Structure formats: structure tokens, C-alpha cells
Amino acid sequence: MNEVNARGQTLEEFLAAYDETQYRRPSNTVDMILMTISGGSLKILLVKRKDHPFIHDWALPGGFINFDEDMETAVQRELAEETNITDHTYFKQLYTFGNADRDPRTRIITTAYLSMTPEENIRNTAAGDDAEETGWFTISKITVHTGDEGRESVIRMDLPEKNIHMIYDVTDSVRSNYVETRSVLNPDSNARLACDHIKAINMAMDQLQHRAASTGILFNMLPEEFTLRQAQTVYEAIIGRTTDTGNFRRDIRKMLKATGKKCATGGKAAELFRFNPLYSFLEEKI
Amino acid sequence: MNEVNARGQTLEEFLAAYDETQYRRPSNTVDMILMTISGGSLKILLVKRKDHPFIHDWALPGGFINFDEDMETAVQRELAEETNITDHTYFKQLYTFGNADRDPRTRIITTAYLSMTPEENIRNTAAGDDAEETGWFTISKITVHTGDEGRESVIRMDLPEKNIHMIYDVTDSVRSNYVETRSVLNPDSNARLACDHIKAINMAMDQLQHRAASTGILFNMLPEEFTLRQAQTVYEAIIGRTTDTGNFRRDIRKMLKATGKKCATGGKAAELFRFNPLYSFLEEKI
DNA sequence: CTAATAGTGTCTGTTAGACACTATCTA
DNA sequence: TAGATAGTGTCTAACAGACACTATTAG
Numbered sequence: 001m002n003e004v005n006a007r008g009q010t011l012e013e014f015l016a017a018y019d020e021t022q023y024r025r026p027s028n029t030v031d032m033i034l035m036t037i038s039g040g041s042l043k044i045l046l047v048k049r050k051d052h053p054f055i056h057d058w059a060l061p062g063g064f065i066n067f068d069e070d071m072e073t074a075v076q077r078e079l080a081e082e083t084n085i086t087d088h089t090y091f092k093q094l095y096t097f098g099n100a101d102r103d104p105r106t107r108i109i110t111t112a113y114l115s116m117t118p119e120e121n122i123r124n125t126a127a128g129d130d131a132e133e134t135g136w137f138t139i140s141k142i143t144v145h146t147g148d149e150g151r152e153s154v155i156r157m158d159l160p161e162k163n164i165h166m167i168y169d170v171t172d173s174v175r176s177n178y179v180e181t182r183s184v185l186n187p188d189s190n191a192r193l194a195c196d197h198i199k200a201i202n203m204a205m206d207q208l209q210h211r212a213a214s215t216g217i218l219f220n221m222l223p224e225e226f227t228l229r230q231a232q233t234v235y236e237a238i239i240g241r242t243t244d245t246g247n248f249r250r251d252i253r254k255m256l257k258a259t260g261k262k263c264a265t266g267g268k269a270a271e272l273f274r275f276n277p278l279y280s281f282l283e284e285k286i
Numbered sequence: 287m288n289e290v291n292a293r294g295q296t297l298e299e300f301l302a303a304y305d306e307t308q309y310r311r312p313s314n315t316v317d318m319i320l321m322t323i324s325g326g327s328l329k330i331l332l333v334k335r336k337d338h339p340f341i342h343d344w345a346l347p348g349g350f351i352n353f354d355e356d357m358e359t360a361v362q363r364e365l366a367e368e369t370n371i372t373d374h375t376y377f378k379q380l381y382t383f384g385n386a387d388r389d390p391r392t393r394i395i396t397t398a399y400l401s402m403t404p405e406e407n408i409r410n411t412a413a414g415d416d417a418e419e420t421g422w423f424t425i426s427k428i429t430v431h432t433g434d435e436g437r438e439s440v441i442r443m444d445l446p447e448k449n450i451h452m453i454y455d456v457t458d459s460v461r462s463n464y465v466e467t468r469s470v471l472n473p474d475s476n477a478r479l480a481c482d483h484i485k486a487i488n489m490a491m492d493q494l495q496h497r498a499a500s501t502g503i504l505f506n507m508l509p510e511e512f513t514l515r516q517a518q519t520v521y522e523a524i525i526g527r528t529t530d531t532g533n534f535r536r537d538i539r540k541m542l543k544a545t546g547k548k549c550a551t552g553g554k555a556a557e558l559f560r561f562n563p564l565y566s567f568l569e570e571k572i
Numbered sequence: 573c574t575a576a577t578a579g580t581g582t583c584t585g586t587t588a589g590a591c592a593c594t595a596t597c598t599a
Numbered sequence: 600t601a602g603a604t605a606g607t608g609t610c611t612a613a614c615a616g617a618c619a620c621t622a623t624t625a626g
Binding site: 003005006009011014015018023024025026027028050051052053055056064065067068069070071090093095096098099100104105106107109111148149174175176177178216219220277278279 | 289292295297301309310311312313314337338339351353354355356357376381382384385386390391392393395397434435460461462463464502563564565
């Protein structure tokens with residue numbers, strides 16, 4: 001069909017006349033929250049900025065979306081650049097941050113993605129063009145108090161080998177029909193995050209903690225075959241507290257299938273399992 | 287502090303030299319999924335496009351984000367333009383769609399917001415510059431089958447007074463570590479949605495149905511004071527099926543406070559309630 | 573044997589679904 | 600009174616938290 005508009009233009013004529021240069025436009029970037037488990041702790045990749053703005057602050061890895069590039073392609077490209085991960089790694093869009101004044105260079109709208117990978121997939125994490133250095137920080141979010149009026153939590157990011165500590169106090173306050181979240185840098189910190197990156201990290205931790213028990217999200221940080229103890233360690237690193245071994249095993253086994261193989265590590269040989277993706281991965285959608 | 291970068295620039299010098307015109311940039315828009323309840327049915331506002339591209343297709347209301355405008359401000363401006371809603375109406379960011387080829391004009395990255403309001407807040411819904419007409423379509427998402435390998439659902443959007451029907455068959459298929467969602471227009475339809483708008487609508491229905499029972503989200507479509515029967519009607523319109531009255535009342539009362547007032551409508555006078563925002567609105571965050 | 577790790581069984585209080593029932597209003 | 604709408608009580612199966620217990624390996 002060769003439909004015309006009110007000015008008598010066909011689609012082809014309309015597109016030929018379309019002027020995209022009449023308005024000033026924002027720039028679009030993707031930021032990645034890349035997590036893994038190492039030494040029983042949850043880790044996040046951060047890069048130290050070597051240029052303005054936010055010079056010398058720690059930031060989420062990310063970069064500009066090319067004009068002709070799908071957003072997911074940009075994420076995969078950045079993942080490969082930052083970590084040499086080329087296999088298909090799990091990632092999921094988290095949120096888009098677009099306050100007009102969030103970056104002093106120009107209007108920058110950024111979409112944050114949450115990504116996870118088993119430790120052995122990470123081959124290198126070279127500092128890119130924009131980074132002085134990179135570091136896998138241990139990260140935890142501990143909820144100190146939950147009540148009717150809100151919640152108080154603490155997010156810690158530590159790089160012990162360089163003695164870097166960032167601590168943010170996060171409060172969620174119940175308002176009339178929404179929840180207001182504020183994050184402030186705790187004075188015991190000796191470094192800080194660039195821009196509004198703490199907001200994305202906070203959302204990522206909420207998502208991880210919320211979904212850890214009911215979805216298969218934690219298996220993205222485990223190798224193909226793993227023991228129940230390994231799974232529990234990852235689970236506990238995510239939720240930031242220990243959990244009952246019996247109950248954990250009882251509940252997680254419905255998501256798994258046994259391999260029949262064993263793996264000995266100093267005590268009784270442990271059975272190896274795989275994730276069974278047929279187990280209600282649909283929760284993932286929400 | 288007057289930190290300098292590797293080229294010896296202060297922040298001020300860096301910003302003065304920053305050239306934002308060196309790359310071609312996407313355009314950014316917001317799209318709104320505006321829902322209400324009317325006549326016991328869930329309704330969504332759609333506009334019929336009167337220009338290319340997607341001429342004569344039905345689309346989500348939305349528009350460009352001004353260069354100096356926060357995204358939330360853009361949403362509120364569009365809401366006011368489309369419906370004359372000025373009071374603070376609930377809205378929540380859903381997802382950002384940014385495939386490189388989703389719009390033939392230029393690269394357009396759009397962020398979809400889910401918004402709800404009680405019917406009486408909607409004063410007019412005039413067709414704007416881009417719209418031939420607007421319509422409040424009844425909308426439902428019914429899940430036909432759920433199994434280990436995925437889920438099949440049907441989304442219906444109907445405007446009975448103009449005899450317009452749009453039906454989409456939606457399948458969620460479990461893959462190795464993610465869920466693939468596909469939506470196809472059912473041939474019984476006599477109209478269709480523009481662009482990729484069915485994706486945003488599908489996500490909105492998932493969110494609504496998922497959160498309807500556990501959060502206070504449904505109260506955004508009710509007046510300040512309401513009866514339990516009204517609340518149940520809204521709940522059933524969202525989830526697309528009836529539910530047990532006794533169980534619904536038992537479970538919802540923890541989110542409410544009684545007003546002591548009554549409201550008679552043909553049978554026994556019903557008690558009026560208000561939403562108690564102190565009841566775990568935190569779920570909302572996830 | 574001990575220490576270390578892996579793994580099981582069971583009690584109990586809470587919750588979600590099913591369903592039968594009672595109460596108050598108008599005409 | 601009937602018909603309509605509002606509202607309650609109770610049984611049961613499933614589930615989640617707490618916790619005490621057994622099993623297999625290395626040295």
C-alpha cells in the first residue's frame with residue numbers, strides 16, 4: 001500500500017524530507033554492572049576515571065552507543081572490551097537514567113544493564129581508554145532495618161589489596177504513593193562513585209537479592225556443573241547473610257538436575273548438579 | 287579542588303573544549319502506557335497516527351524529550367497534554383527500547399513508562415498534533431497455557447464503539463539462560479499497533495498482573511475511598527479472571543485502613559476503605 | 573580415631589485455595 | 600417476602616523457618 005499523509009507525501013517522500021538536525025539531541029550510553037563470585041564474595045567491576053568529568057572517581061564500565069548499533073550489541077561490545085568475555089553472558093536491562101544535568105559535558109541518557117558471569121570466563125580486565133585502573137570490588141548490601149515507614153541499608157564496596165573502601169547509606173522511605181530512595185556516601189569511605197552510579201548499583205543489588213531465591217539468576221555466576229555447597233555460597237554472597245543448609249537444599253533442588261558425577265574437596269565427595277532451565281524461568285521476565 | 291587531566295585541563299577548560307557535535311546522535315522519546323478502570327474493565331489510552339511512519343496505526347501516546355528536560359518531566363508534560371491530568375499521577379519506568387532500526391525516520395530510543403489513574407481524573411483526551419483520533423481501549427492479557435517450556439497468552443485490545451479489535455498472540459519460550467518473547471498479530475484483528483509498541487504493552491501487563499496481588503499498585507486506579515468490592519473488581523480486571531471473594535478480602539485488608547464510612551448502592555451498605563501506604567510498599571521497588 | 577565437608581529428617585507456625593455460610597439493604 | 604449486594608468462618612494442603620541429626624572422605 002502507498003498511503004499518503006495530510007501533505008500528500010508517501011512514506012518515501014516523507015522520509016526524504018525528514019530533517020533530524022533541527023533539535024539539539026542527547027547522547028546515549030550504556031553502563032554495565034558486571035558481577036561475579038570470587039573467593040566466596042560477590043564482586044563488581046569498576047573503573048577509575050582518568051579524565052573529566054568525575055576525574056579519579058570510580059565508575060561503572062560503559063560507553064557510547066554507536067548510531068547504527070542496537071543497545072544489546074553495544075553492551076556486548078563493551079563487555080568484550082572490558083573483560084574479553086566473548087561467550088554469551090547473561091545480561092538484563094535494569095533502568096535508564098536521564099536527568100538533564102547528570103553529566104556536565106552534555107545531556108547524557110544512560111541505560112544500565114546487569115550482567116553476571118562465572119569467574120573463569122573473565123580473561124582480562126584491562127583498563128580501557130577512559131580508565132586509570134580497574135578493580136573487582138567486593139560488594140554487599142546489608143539491610144539494617146526494615147519497618148513500616150521504610151528501610152535502611154548499607155552498600156559496601158571494597159578493594160582490600162589497594163585499601164579502597166566505599167560505603168553508602170541507603171534509605172527507602174515510604175511516601176504517599178511511591179518509595180523515595182536516597183544514597184549518601186558514608187564518611188568512613190576513602191573513595192567515591194562517579195555521577196549517579198550508586199543508584200544503578202543499588203537497583204542491581206535489590207534485583208539480585210529479590211530474585212536470588214525465586215529464579216535461576218544465581219546460576220549465571222556458577223560453572224555449568226557445581227555442588228550444592230557452591231550454590232549456597234553464591235546465594236549467601238548475594239543476600240549478604242547465611243541461610244539454613246537443609247532448607248536451602250530442599251528448596252533449590254527443584255531447579256536442578258543431578259549429573260551423577262562427584263567432586264571431592266577434602267571431606268565427603270559432593271554431588272555435581274546442573275541448572276534445569278525448564279524450571280520456571282518465567283519469573284525472570286518480571 | 288582544581289584537579290587537572292592528562293592534558294593539563296581543569297574541569298572548566300575540559301568542558302569549554304568538549305565538542306558534542308562530532309557524532310551523529312539518536313533521538314530520545316518517552317512513551318506512556320496509561321491505564322485506568324472503567325465499567326469494570328481495564329482500559330489503555332491509544333492514539334491513531336495521522337502521519338508517517340506507521341500512518342493510521344494505533345500507538346502509545348508519547349513524544350520527544352526536550353534537551354533540557356528530565357525524563358520524568360517529559361512524562362508529566364505528555365500526560366498533561368494527552369489527558370489534562372495535572373495532579374500527581376503514579377508512573378513508573380518500564381523499559382527502554384532502542385533497536386537501531388525500530389523507526390525509519392532516524393535512530394529513536396524510547397523509554398516506556400507505566401502510568402495509572404482513577405477514571406475521574408481524566409478530564410479530556412483530545413487528539414494531539416500527531417493523532418487522528420484517540421481511544422480508551424479495553425485491554426486484557428489472558429494466559430492460555432503455562433508449562434515447563436514456556437507460556438502462551440493472548441492480549442486483546444478492543445474499542446467496541448468503533449468496532450476496532452487488536453489481538454496479539456504472545457509466547458514466552460524458555461531458552462538456555464533467558465526467556466524469548468514473541469508477539470504476533472492475530473488475523474482476527476482489524477487494526478494494529480505501530481512499531482514495537484506491543485512489546486511495551488506486554489511488559490506492562492506482566493508487571494501489573496505480577497504486582498497486583500502483592501503490592502498496592504491497584505489502588506492507583508481507585509478513588510481515595512473505595513469499597514472492597516470495587517477493589518476486587520479492579521483486581522479481577524487486571525489479572526483477567528475472577529477470584530475468591532473471601533480470600534481476596536482476607537488478604538487485602540492488611541493493606542487498608544477503615545474509614546468508618548458506609549456507601550449504599552442497592553444492597554447492603556458497603557464499608558469504605560483507604561489504602562494504607564505504610565503497608566510494605568517496598569515491594570514496589572523491585 | 574578426629575576434623576572436615578556433605579547431606580537428611582522432622583517439627584511447627586503461616587499462608588493460600590476452596591467453599592459453605594451469614595448479614596443488611598431495597599423494592 | 601425475594602433479590603441483590605456485603606461480608607464471615609473454617610477446612611486443608613502446601614510451604615518456610617528452625618534445628619537436630621546422619622554420612623562419607625582425608626589424614
